[in-house]
Amino acid sequence: MTDLTVTNLTVKAGRTTLVEGAGFSLVPGELVALLGPNGAGKTSLLRAALGLEKRDAGTATLNGDDCARLSPMERARRVAYLPQQRPLAWPNAVRDVVALGRYAYGAAPGRLSQPDADAVDRAMETCDLAALAHRSADTLSGGELARVHCARAFAAEAPLLVADEPVAALDPRHQFRIMDIIQSYVARGGGALVVLHDISLAARYASRLIWMKDGCIVADGPPTETLTAERLAEIYGVRARVHGTLVHIEGAA
């Protein structure tokens, strides 16, 4: 079983500390939401955890192997990463973009082995993209494009998924669709760590919430335990009412 384990992780940029002493773990079968205000250090934490950014202290391991020392391909086979910025340089066909998710297996668009092609088809199926397979990516709507990026990440069929704001700038229906897709991935045995800004969405889907503020993880646990009005005031500076996993934000505190 693949696990991502981070302990005492510290990331600095110059003299600013972006992440300080953060620790968490991610295993298959759970959907974890990483919450926190803008600038809390969520993206830095994820990147350093995956070995994409230099860490200044602490450890980050995938199955016990140091993430920073794994080859990019070996890492990509263990964890799929969906970054916050998702530019597409060329107007490729949707299926070719999804096929890039198989890079770590030696595949390239137009040169897919049978297992690669099958994985791409399954990912397209999961994200409901079959009808768009040959469409040019620059003609898609924001919601469709978000599904393409999800499919690209799923095509790797890695046991873990780390997604940085996968539902940013999507309408409510598409937010639910993307979260449903991620949930079905977890139901099939995957483990997902997802950065979200919508607390209700996080409480509804996640089995665990990790709360971050000013570079530190301040709480980590199931929504029923960690989602409280006090925590929302502490982390986000908002007045809110919480009933179980229902959240009603009334305004800035």
Added chain:
Amino acid sequence: MKPAVWLLPALVAASLLALFAACLLGSTPMSPERVLAAFFGAGDAGDRLVIWQIRLPRALAAYMVGASLGISGAALQGLLRNPLAEPGVLGVSATASLAATFSLYYGLVALSPWILPLSAILGALAATGLITLAAIRTRSVVTLILIGVGLSSFAGAAMSLLMNLAPNPFSLADMINWMLGSVANRSFREIGLAAPFILVGAAILLASRRGLSALTLGEEAASGVGLNLRTQRILTVLGAGLATGGSVALAGAIGFVGIVAPHVIRPFVGHDPARSLVPSALFAGLILVLADIGVRIIPTSNELKLGVVAALIGAPAFVWIAIQRRTGND
């Protein structure tokens, strides 16, 4: 759009035809039979001399120069994720040709025949390396192109300085050749000196082309899917530097072919940078052979320079491609 299966065979056939045509046409037109006879060592000695010493090496030089610029352009465009990247625009050709002129001017070329290609390649690598260092610092491709403009201007100014100081009209004419770009009077010997660098550069670019597809996703996601960014940058820069340097050693600075060819090819290969390399190389080679035929048969008092003709066609195409681009992804 499905990549077209006929693309490569068609380009290969057209390239062979163009090379053959380049042997047919010229100041003394020769019939296909005479050309074929000369090819296989028959026919009269004069014909064999024209074909083997003059027309064929010149056509092959044009083709190799075009092909190396085409493959370098396609690879740099994939690396920088921008259709306007090209050895000429990025100042690589100009820097390489400055380095070559420099070695000519100071007579370093007398030391060894390899000095000229090597200095062109050093110039090309210095420029590509600088551009890539800048590419790590800034994400804006406009900045990179501006750096290229700066490099080109500097190399141009330094060339002018060398010309100003040229000791005699002969070396002046030599430098002008270098600056404007031409494949006139090239021999198999000169081709042989540039070819190893061009071939190694092209081989490096081909071997590392898969990473260019991954870069379509942007650098962050490309490393996420398993691309080693550092290695990819080094290989593409090295490959493009070797191929461009080799082409400059052979023909001087010839611009814009590296933009036009990949731009035309891209829709036929599903806009995939990796799959655009080979067709772009073949197409750019084809363009330059045709342009060189034009240069030779257009009746002008002084023969036109290939580089001038390439720029006359290529520069408007560059402007057109720039205007077509939707702003946003830089």
